[in-house]
Amino acid sequence: MLSRRAAQLPPSSTAALDAHAKQLAAEGVDVINLTSGELAFPTPREASDGGITAITDGRTRYTAVAGIPPLRQAVAERLTRAWRAPYAGEEIIITNxxxxxxxxxFVALLDPGDEVIIQAPYWVSFPHMVTLAGGTPVILPTGPGTGFKMTPRAVAERITPRTKVLLVNSPSNPTGVVYDRRELAALAEVALGAGLTIVSDEVYGDLVYQEGLFAATASLGPEVRAATVTVGGLSKTFAMTGWRVGYAAGPKPVISAMAALQGHTTSAASTISQHAALAVLLDEPAAELDARRAELDGRRRALCAGLAGLPGLRLDVEPLGAFFAFAEVSGTYGLAWQGETIRSAADFARHLLSAARVAVVPGADFGAPDHVRISYVDSPQVIGEALARIRAFLTEAARANVGAARH
Ligand SMILES: Cc1ncc(COP(=O)(O)O)c(C=O)c1O
Structure with a gap:
């Protein structure tokens, strides 16, 4: 009954793991869930009040497909002011x-067989989104040697007559790596030279822990801006994952095509959520975001320092954005736990969950089978407890191995 496209589509593995950890917690198991892709902070009061007022005032009908004009304008102004990416309201579409x-x-940009260059490690959904849109993902592997970044040369080597898009995700999920302005400009030069469009996923752009490091692709100049579709949202910046408000900013023909597509499929984003988004963009004092970022930075430092002292785990690059650390775990391979030898990051994650009740995401679905992604959205106490559990697990497994070797 299923189409080939649907039959080939696996469920999201990160969502499945998160669901498993949550189910264990609901059963009363004391699980520490470090798989999360969302902040643990509450949604800002300004957003909630904006949503409630929209309901009580009866602003509950369809909006224009591309979103309410003041929200499109507020997003444009924020991109212009905060990220030096000058956009106008009509160059913005509000999305779910x-x-x-x-x-x-991707649907608006790709014809069947068009290629999209995607670096690995990648966020799980990128290749599937490209395939669903009829395109072909071309995976560009990166590693610690380049700080998990694409080099202009590696990009150039993958360009074919079918290449249409270069996807950039900075800060990156899952590595937390951030391209600086110079690196981004070098990639953009190659992309523009080959006539590519850049899709720049900057959803974590507000969560960068080194002053001045983040650069929006569209801030690199008018030519780059004209070849770029910037993607962002309120989920991560404002702890609003469940409100479902994001946006794209780009050349008007692309935004119009995306609006047509949205009009025939899902219509506009939720009216109530759009008003919540508008309220938080206009009314939340900048100090609140600064405080969330500072708090996350403390958690990031605690996790990175703790990971550095764990045998068998290696953090090749310091994550400077988003809220993930991406640890290499091949140093644990060969350890046996309850008769089963750890041979992959998936084995490591499975044993860690069952033995230490700590959930992390194995990297295979990010294109990195020897890594695990560890979120640092939780409190320093929770992170400390998780690190202690991981250490105890590793110590116990190593002791059991030595014991087994002696027998
Ligand atoms: C790299 C990246 N892009 C986009 C998204 C989507 O965010 P949302 O749809 O909640 O705005 C996520 C969420 O995890 C992400 O990690």
């Missing part, structure tokens, strides 16, 4: 999360 913006951008 950054996810929909990405999925629709």
């Amino acid at each position: 999360g950054a996810k929909q913006a990405l999925a629709n951008a």
